[in-house]
Every structure is written in structure tokens, then in C-alpha cells.
Amino acid sequence: xxxxxxxxxxxxxxxxxxxxxxxxxxxxxxxxxxxxxxxxxxxxxxxxxxxxxxxxxxxxxxxxxxxxxxxxxxxxxxxxxxxxxxxxxxxxxxxxxxxxxxxxxxxxxxxx
Amino acid sequence: xxxxxxxxxxxxxxxxxxxxxxxxxxxxxxxxxxxxxxxxxxxxxxxxxxxxxxxxxxxxxxxxxxxxxxxxxxxxxxxxxxxxxxxxxxxxxxxxxxxxxxxxxxxxxxxxxx
Numbered sequence: 186x187x188x189x190x191x192x193x194x195x196x197x198x199x200x201x202x203x204x205x206x207x208x209x210x211x212x213x214x215x216x217x218x219x220x221x222x223x224x225x226x227x228x229x230x231x232x233x234x235x236x237x238x239x240x241x242x243x244x245x246x247x248x249x250x251x252x253x254x255x256x257x258x259x260x261x262x263x264x265x266x267x268x269x270x271x272x273x274x275x276x277x278x279x280x281x282x283x284x285x286x287x288x289x290x291x292x293x294x295x296x297x
Numbered sequence: 298x299x300x301x302x303x304x305x306x307x308x309x310x311x312x313x314x315x316x317x318x319x320x321x322x323x324x325x326x327x328x329x330x331x332x333x334x335x336x337x338x339x340x341x342x343x344x345x346x347x348x349x350x351x352x353x354x355x356x357x358x359x360x361x362x363x364x365x366x367x368x369x370x371x372x373x374x375x376x377x378x379x380x381x382x383x384x385x386x387x388x389x390x391x392x393x394x395x396x397x398x399x400x401x402x403x404x405x406x407x408x409x410x411x
Contacts, residue, residue, distance in 0.1 A: 285342075
């Protein structure tokens with residue numbers, strides 16, 4: 186069953202607004218990854234986090250690996266229309282080797 | 298190639314027919330994954346290959362689904378006697394196989410069963 190709870194499921198925002206989404210789990214993760222999927226494409230890696238407490242930025246994107254290793258958030262600042270897509274969190278569960286577990290996705294819509 | 302390559306990109310098949318989906322991972326990547334994504338849904342794990350180890354088939358939804366990886370590179374996902382509920386995007390991904398390493402996805406094979 187689903188081990189990663191991602192929220193919100195969808196967001197409709199105005200261009201220029203900041204966006205925040207998060208993933209939580211009752212299980213401990215060794216890594217957290219954030220992917221973006223454009224329509225008709227495969228997911229593309231945005232940010233990878235490898236250490237509890239790690240805060241990493243990639244342009245307008247910022248993500249953090251929660252101290253408890255059970256959660257992560259992704260922030261997008263000053264959203265633009267091309268930010269539209271589905272954002273997935275993913276992680277490697279402790280003791281699950283290289284298996285990657287995905288959240289259910291957050292569908293982001295940006296109004297120009 | 299530079300990225301994960303999948304074929305066909307689109308496939309429409311009749312219910313009951315068998316289909317084969319192909320994945321060519323990034324050169325040098327020893328780990329290969331298949332995921333399924335139904336319309337508007339998240340990614341469902343199907344199967345994982347790592348080097349010469351026995352594959353992790355724990356995500357395959359039924360015995361109609363099988364996958365092979367020949368020569369440690371190209372993989373084929375086979376769906377026998379397709380059903381309408383098999384309609385989805387089938388995504389292949391690969392990684393170096395190191396614990397915790399990020400994985401990179403292909404663009405997917407869109408399967409429609411009519």
C-alpha cells in the first residue's frame with residue numbers, strides 16, 4: 186500500500202505566488218527525491234536529498250529532508266506558467282535497498 | 298544513448314492480445330525498474346533488476362505480467378492477454394545501482410487496450 190502521503194493533491198495558483206507541497210510517512214527514509222512530470226513525459230529529477238536536515242536549492246526550488254527522516258517538503262518561489270505539471274516525492278525506505286517508493290503526486294496549475 | 302529509451306511510445310492493442318514493451322537503460326546503469334502510471338495517478342512499482350541478482354517481482358499485478366533483462370542491459374516487459382485495466386503509461390527507469398542513488402526515467406510507453 187501507499188507508504189508516502191503527499192499533499193496537496195492539486196493546487197491552482199496565480200503566477201508569481203509561492204508554492205509548498207510535502208510528503209510524510211510513518212516509515213524512515215534514507216533519501217528523498219523530488220520529480221516533476223510534464224504532460225506526456227516521464228518524471229524528471231528536480232532535487233535529491235541524502236541527509237536528515239539537509240536543505241537544498243535548485244533555482245527557485247527548495248527542498249528539505251526532515252529531521253525525523255519521515256518527511257520532506259518542496260517549495261517553489263515566484264511560480265511561472267512552465268511550473269505546471271505533476272510533482273512527485275519519492276524516497277528510499279530504510280532497509281529497502283535501492284527500491285524507490287513514490288508519493289501520489291501534486292498536480293500544479295498556474296494561472297498567468 | 299544519453300537517456301533511458303523506451304519503445305513503442307504509444308501502443309493500441311485489442312483486449313486479449315499480448316504486448317511487449319522495450320526499455321534501453323542509460324549506458325553503464327546496472328539497475329533497471331519498471332513502473333506503471335494510470336491516468337492521473339501516482340507511480341506503481343512493478344519490477345526491479347539489479348545486475349545479475351534475481352529480479353524483485355513483488356510489484357507485478359498478476360501472472361500475465363513478466364519482464365526480462367537480457368545481457369544486463371535492455372529489458373522487455375510483456376503483458377499477456379491484455380485487459381482494459383492494463384491501459385496505462387509504463388515507465389522504465391535506470392540507475393547506477395548504488396544504494397540510495399537517484400533513478401532516471403524514460404518517457405514511457407502509453408498502452409491503450411480497446
